[in-house]
Structures are given as C-alpha cells and as structure tokens.
Amino acid sequence: MKIEIGNGRVIDPKNGVDRSNASLYITDGSVAGIGEAPPGFVADQRIDATGCVVCPGLIDLGARLSSIEAELAAAVAGGVTSVVVPPDADPPLDEPELADRLVHRAADIGKARVLPLGALTLGLQGERLAELAGLKKAGCVAFSQAGKTVVDTEALLRAMEYAATFGFAVWLQPQDHWLARNGIAHEGEVASRLGLAGIPVAAETIAIATIVQLVRDTGCRVHLTRLSSAPGVALAARAREEGLPVTCDIGIHHLLMTDNDIGFFNPHARFNPPLRSEGDRQALSAAAAAGIAAICSDHTPVGADDKLLPFGEAKPGATGLEVLLSLMLRWAELTGVLLPAALACVTSVPAAVLGLPTGNLAVGAAADVCVFDPAAVWQLTAAALKSQGKNSPWLGCPMMGRVKATLVGGRVVYPA
Amino acid sequence: MHNPQLNANGELTHLLSIEGLPRAIITQILDTAASFMEVSARDVKKVPLLRGKSVFNLFFENSTRTRTTFEIAAKRLSADVINLDINKSSASKGETLLDTIDNLCAMHADLFVIRHASSGAPYLIAEHLQRAGRDDIHVVNAGDGRHAHPTQGLLDMYTIRHYKKDFTQLRVALVGDILHSRVARSDIHALTTVGVPEVRAIGPETLLPKHLDKLGVRVFHDMNEGLKDCDVVIMLRLQNERMAGALLPSAGEYFRHYGLTPQKLALARPDAIVMHPGPMNRGVEIHSEVADGPQAVILPQVTFGIAVRMAVMSIVAGN
Numbered sequence: 001m002k003i004e005i006g007n008g009r010v011i012d013p014k015n016g017v018d019r020s021n022a023s024l025y026i027t028d029g030s031v032a033g034i035g036e037a038p039p040g041f042v043a044d045q046r047i048d049a050t051g052c053v054v055c056p057g058l059i060d061l062g063a064r065l066s067s068i069e070a071e072l073a074a075a076v077a078g079g080v081t082s083v084v085v086p087p088d089a090d091p092p093l094d095e096p097e098l099a100d101r102l103v104h105r106a107a108d109i110g111k112a113r114v115l116p117l118g119a120l121t122l123g124l125q126g127e128r129l130a131e132l133a134g135l136k137k138a139g140c141v142a143f144s145q146a147g148k149t150v151v152d153t154e155a156l157l158r159a160m161e162y163a164a165t166f167g168f169a170v171w172l173q174p175q176d177h178w179l180a181r182n183g184i185a186h187e188g189e190v191a192s193r194l195g196l197a198g199i200p201v202a203a204e205t206i207a208i209a210t211i212v213q214l215v216r217d218t219g220c221r222v223h224l225t226r227l228s229s230a231p232g233v234a235l236a237a238r239a240r241e242e243g244l245p246v247t248c249d250i251g252i253h254h255l256l257m258t259d260n261d262i263g264f265f266n267p268h269a270r271f272n273p274p275l276r277s278e279g280d281r282q283a284l285s286a287a288a289a290a291g292i293a294a295i296c297s298d299h300t301p302v303g304a305d306d307k308l309l310p311f312g313e314a315k316p317g318a319t320g321l322e323v324l325l326s327l328m329l330r331w332a333e334l335t336g337v338l339l340p341a342a343l344a345c346v347t348s349v350p351a352a353v354l355g356l357p358t359g360n361l362a363v364g365a366a367a368d369v370c371v372f373d374p375a376a377v378w379q380l381t382a383a384a385l386k387s388q389g390k391n392s393p394w395l396g397c398p399m400m401g402r403v404k405a406t407l408v409g410g411r412v413v414y415p416a
Numbered sequence: 417m418h419n420p421q422l423n424a425n426g427e428l429t430h431l432l433s434i435e436g437l438p439r440a441i442i443t444q445i446l447d448t449a450a451s452f453m454e455v456s457a458r459d460v461k462k463v464p465l466l467r468g469k470s471v472f473n474l475f476f477e478n479s480t481r482t483r484t485t486f487e488i489a490a491k492r493l494s495a496d497v498i499n500l501d502i503n504k505s506s507a508s509k510g511e512t513l514l515d516t517i518d519n520l521c522a523m524h525a526d527l528f529v530i531r532h533a534s535s536g537a538p539y540l541i542a543e544h545l546q547r548a549g550r551d552d553i554h555v556v557n558a559g560d561g562r563h564a565h566p567t568q569g570l571l572d573m574y575t576i577r578h579y580k581k582d583f584t585q586l587r588v589a590l591v592g593d594i595l596h597s598r599v600a601r602s603d604i605h606a607l608t609t610v611g612v613p614e615v616r617a618i619g620p621e622t623l624l625p626k627h628l629d630k631l632g633v634r635v636f637h638d639m640n641e642g643l644k645d646c647d648v649v650i651m652l653r654l655q656n657e658r659m660a661g662a663l664l665p666s667a668g669e670y671f672r673h674y675g676l677t678p679q680k681l682a683l684a685r686p687d688a689i690v691m692h693p694g695p696m697n698r699g700v701e702i703h704s705e706v707a708d709g710p711q712a713v714i715l716p717q718v719t720f721g722i723a724v725r726m727a728v729m730s731i732v733a734g735n
Contacts, residue, residue: 309534
C-alpha cells in the first residue's frame with residue numbers, strides 16, 4: 001500500500017524539516033520520503049493536503065479512557081496517534097491481565113496506539129508494589145500513581161529502587177498529600193476571595209524536591225506529570241541541568257488558563273493540580289516553548305452530573321483529546337512560538353520521554369501522521385465531540401485548526 | 417464576565433455576594449431596610465409586598481438564627497414560607513442539588529433562600545435557573561461555605577451606618593478567624609464598596625487568608641496595635657473545631673492574644689462600637705463584660721438583620 005499526502009506543509013520538528021508544497025510518501029506503513037517520490041513510487045491513495053500541515057501524529061502523555069472505543073475515536077479525530085493511559089481506571093491497572101486486556105482491546109479497535117501506564121502500587125494505595133515486570137511484559141510503558149501520591153516516603157524510595165533495578169521509568173504527579181488533601185484551588189488571591197480552600201505551590205515543590213533527591217539516590221528514571229507552578233518547573237529544569245534522568249509535562253489547560261478563570265465558581269475550571277497564577281502560567285509556557293516540557297491533553301472525561309455541582313464538589317478535569325491540537329495552536333499564537341517548535345511539544349518531546357522511535361517523519365519511521373488545516377475554525381460544542389467527556393471550559397468557543405486526516409502505521413484511521 | 421446576580425438592566429435579581437455589587441444597590445438596600453424598621457415596631461407587623469409569593473428556606477447546613485430571621489422577614493412581607501432542612505431529606509436520598517431545585521420550582525417557588533456548605537453553591541443554582549429560563553425565580557445566599565454571607569454583610573453596614581452615619585471617615589477592624597469566615601469576606605467587600613477608608617484584619621497567620629492586602633485590607637497580627645483608633649470592631653466567631661488541627665494551640669491562648677477584653681477595647685476610639693455576627697463564644701473571642709457592655713451593638717444587629725432581609729427579598733422579588 002502506497003499513500004501520497006500531497007501538496008502540504010510538511011513539518012517534522014525532530015529532523016528540522018519544514019517544507020511547503022511538499023508531499024509525504026508512505027510505503028507499507030512507513031515513511032518513504034518527503035518532497036521527492038521514491039523511485040518507482042505509484043500512489044494507491046492520494047490525500048490532498050493543500051493548505052494543510054502534515055506532521056507526525058500527536059503523542060499525548062495523559063489521556064483517560066472512560067470508554068475505550070469512543071475515546072480512541074476522539075483521539076484520532078484530534079490527530080492523536082498515541083495515547084498514554086494513566087492507571088487510575090476502575091479497577092486500577094495494577095495486574096498484568098488488565099494491561100493485557102486493554103492493549104488487545106485497543107489493537108482490535110485499531111485507531112490510536114494505546115500505551116498504558118501500570119500502577120506503581122497495588123490499587124494505587126501507595127503501599128505494596130504492583131507486579132511491575134509482569135505489567136511491563138503485558139505492555140505497560142512505565143509505572144505511575146496517576147493523580148495519587150505515595151504518602152509513605154519509604155514506599156516511594158523502595159518503588160523507585162525496584163523500578164531502577166529493571167530500568168523502568170516511574171511517572172509521578174508531584175503533589176504533597178498533606179498540603180493538597182483539603183484544597184480545591186490554587187492558594188492565592190482568587191481562592192481567598194471566593195472562600196475556596198487553597199493548595200499552596202509548596203505542595204508541588206516539596207514533592208518535586210523529595211522525588212528529585214530519590215532520583216539522585218536510586219538512579220530511577222522519573223517523569224513528572226502535570227506541573228502547575230513556576231517554582232515547580234524551575235526545580236524540574238534544575239534536575240535536568242544536573243544531568244538527572246528527569247523529564248516533565250504540562251497539561252494544555254495550564255498553559256492557557258489561570259485561577260482567575262474560575263470566575264464565578266465555574267466547575268469547568270477545576271483541575272488537579274489546580275490552575276495557578278498568571279506568573280505560574282507564564283513560567284509553564286516558557287518551559288514548553290523551550291522544549292523542556294511536553295504538552296499533553298490530560299484528557300479527563302467527566303459526566304455532566306459530576307460538573308453540575310458546587311465548585312468544590314465538582315470532579316476536576318476537562319476533555320482534551322479533540323482540543324489538544326487547537327488549544328496548542330492557540331497557545332503558540334498567543335506566545336509567538338513558531339509552529340514547528342509548538343508541534344515538537346506534542347510529537348518529538350513526548351516521544352523522547354517515552355523513548356519511542358515515533359513522533360517524527362524520518363524515512364523508515366512508522367507513518368503516524370496528522371494532517372490538519374491550521375486556518376479552519378470550528379465551534380466547540382458537546383455535539384462536536386466524539387469523546388464521552390463533553391466537559392470543557394471552552395464549550396461555545398471558536399477553535400482554530402481542524403484535523404483533516406490521521407494515519408496510524410500508514411493506515412488512514414480518520415476520517416474512518 | 418457576566419455578573420449573575422444582576423439582570424440585563426443592572427438591577428439586583430439574586431443576592432449572591434457583596435462582591436461586584438454597585439454601591440448604589442447597597443445604598444438602596446440599606447435605605448429600604450430603614451423604611452422597614454418601622455414595620456417591626458407596629459402592632460400588625462406586616463406589609464403586603466410579597467403577598468402570594470412562596471419563599472423556600474433551603475438550608476443544606478444547620479442554622480437556627482439566620483433561618484429564623486429570614487423566616488420572620490418573609491412573613492412580615494406577607495410571603496408564604498416553607499422551611500426545608502435538606503440535611504434530613506433529599507440529600508440523604510441521593511438527590512442532587514439541582515434536582516431538588518427543579519422539584520421546588522415545580523411547586524412554584526418564587527424565592528430561594530439558600531445556605532450551603534460549599535462555596536459557590538448559590539451561583540450554581542442561579543445559573544441553573546437562568547439556563548432554564550426561570551428569570552422569575554430569585555436566589556438569596558444565606559451563607560455558602562467560606563465564601564459569602566451577603567445579608568450579614570449588609571446588616572453590618574446597616575448597623576455601622578446607624579451608629580456612625582458616615583462611612584468615609586472610619587477605621588473598621590475585623591478580628592479573629594477570617595480564613596473560615598464568610599461573614600468576614602462579605603464585610604470586607606461591603607466596607608471597601610461603601611467607601612470605608614481603612615479596613616483592618618487582626619488575627620494569627622493561620623486564620624488569615626493569603627493575599628488579604630489585595631482585597632484592600634491592612635493585616636495586623638498584634639491586636640493591641642490593630643485596634644488602635646478603630647471606630648468599629650467586628651469580632652468573628654471561633655469554632656471549636658479550629659483547635660483540632662494545627663491552626664491554634666488552645667482556646668485559652670487564643671483568648672489571651674485575640675479575645676476582646678475591656679482593656680483591649682480601650683485602645684479603640686472611646687465611641688467605638690463592638691459587633692459580632694453571633695453566636696458568640698464568651699471567653700473565647702469576647703469577654704462577657706464587653707459583650708454585655710455599653711459599646712456592644714450585637715443585639716441591635718439582630719433586629720436590623722430582619723429589616724435588611726426584608727429589604728433584600730422585596731428588592732430581588734420586585735425587580
């Protein structure tokens with residue numbers, strides 16, 4: 001099977017490619033060339049990408065799949081070709097059998113690639129280790145506590161030692177249990193005004209400081225998920241400068257929103273970690289722009305009833321897979337980040353976190369491709385979303401950039 | 417951002433918070449309340465402004481005093497009053513807050529008086545009514561979490577105006593647990609809106625919200641310093657559960673530093689008034705001698721509260 005995606009702007013951030021009016025050639029599921037057709041290439045299928053950007057498929061480092069089928073359809077509709085799934089499903093992904101089932105189910109559906117994170121501890125309780133090697137064998141790419149904390153520092157130390165033994169990576173959302181447990185919003189002026197219990201920035205920095213020290217001691221490779229504060233990204237950057245195996249990501253909403261967006265108690269502005277101040281947002285934005293942090297959707301489908309509650313009782317999180325690209329483009333435009341650098345945050349940077357050969361368009365790479373019209377404007381409505389999660393602070397807003405086609409391993413998976 | 421408590425004409429349709437209320441509306445409420453003061457002194461303590469209307473007191477959190485004063489206020493306006501103690505009914509059967517509201521709307525409610533433990537709950541209800549196109553149903557916040565207790569804030573303004581006449585020359589101190597206090601937040605917004613030039617907050621760091629200065633408040637940790645030359649001292653209730661965590665060591669130590677004694681009150685202006693939203697903890701935040709002394713206006717606050725609540729209900733349901 002040979003596919004030509006013709007006449008688009010081909011951007012491959014990892015390899016520094018940015019060519020206008022170029023074609024991407026795909027042979028048997030792999031990239032065969034850019035610009036010039038490989039010898040003897042006769043396309044079986046041609047996708048016209050006039051006016052469109054052709055880039056590596058997006059790699060989303062955090063997406064919860066409430067319904068696997070709907071969410072994977074949502075992923076490819078959003079140009080996402082690989083999704084990392086945190087283990088906080090019901091039941092938590094703490095047994096190899098569960099991981100095995102998820103991987104096979106995703107393969108049967110055949111849309112986006114699913115990269116599960118296994119639970120680091122049984123039931124995500126932060127006490128007893130899950131069978132990490134067994135989970136790895138079943139397809140888990142790393143181990144995580146999702147939004148939960150290992151409260152017991154000794155348990156965290158042992159978990160990291162054990163993971164390091166096998167060379168497994170551990171993904172942690174840095175949040176001190178004690179400082180965060182009663183809070184519902186960033187501890188700042190807005191929370192003071194609205195009478196919402198605060199989560200101080202120290203909840204994040206204390207946790208990062210602990211984790212980074214344990215990385216020094218154990219050599220365990222750690223990925224810090226969903227950073228929310230300026231001092232938090234500064235600590236993560238310092239760990240990298242020190243040469244420690246520490247990477248990080250930021251949820252897209254934290255690059256565009258602050259605690260001010262809570263407005264009159266808008267439950268759609270409730271996130272975990274909380275949206276923080278404008279100064280924090282700017283620091284997160286700078287870290288992403290510098291390629292220090294990956295950007296992810298932190299896709300969290302929440303039922304309508306779970307958002308129709310007072311702010312502090314509403315479930316945190318927003319739908320993300322289908323808006324990641326548009327919001328990322330909005331962020332790039334607002335901050336003046338050029339398109340290739342912005343696309344790197346959702347392609348090559350997350351691929352490097354995962355140590356995957358995807359996230360680029362080098363000859364021979366798997367043809368995971370996203371074709372999108374950067375100028376197309378659409379309105380975000382519940383009906384426009386394939387995801388079961390209709391919860392978004394952007395409902396009713398115009399979205400810039402629309403996916404025209406998504407390919408996974410050279411197969412056109414969107415439009416189906 | 418659309419302020420959900422004002423209608424398209426900028427009139428008060430719900431009372432959710434003092435924050436964002438124009439000064440003119442606060443003055444309108446206080447003036448209307450003044451006109452109702454006389455009603456409570458009559459033999460027949462009723463005016464027909466809400467005749468035929470149904471006021472639902474929805475208390476998701478226990479309260480006797482606030483609920484009673486709302487009930488009296490609604491009855492003096494000739495409304496039918498229905499008291500619902502939700503703790504003991506729907507919520508325990510798993511009904512959601514908005515389902516409860518929809519059911520009561522179907523019973524032709526005209527005005528909801530809502531107390532809820534979660535900050536922002538009355539906003540959710542007001543927005544829900546707006547989405548449902550029920551502009552004819554009104555919401556009055558009777559206290560939501562730590563966020564707001566706007567009728568208390570207004571009755572405090574009424575009290576201050578009654579005794580001090582002019583807001584623009586005053587020093588007002590709020591003392592105690594400001595962090596957990598919806599009364600304090602409403603008072604701060606009200607005081608800064610009506611033009612009080614100096615609002616002070618006095619308390620230990622553990623009981624003060626962060627960034628209070630950004631709300632226009634001067635923070636004092638030393639009560640002796642903070643009370644100096646104040647015209648109004650508003651004491652806040654300290655709940656016993658605050659001693660359970662690491663916020664305070666003991667009621668005794670709290671009283672020594674932040675309890676209002678006659679000696680400390682002497683640091684304020686000689687004509688200073690002492691207010692308290694009630695219920696008081698004698699010997700914890702306030703000495704009995706002060707609570708029962710000539711400068712205390714705590715009982716008049718309660719009387720004014722009825723007139724202020726009458727004013728609020730008649731204005732929102734009248735707009």
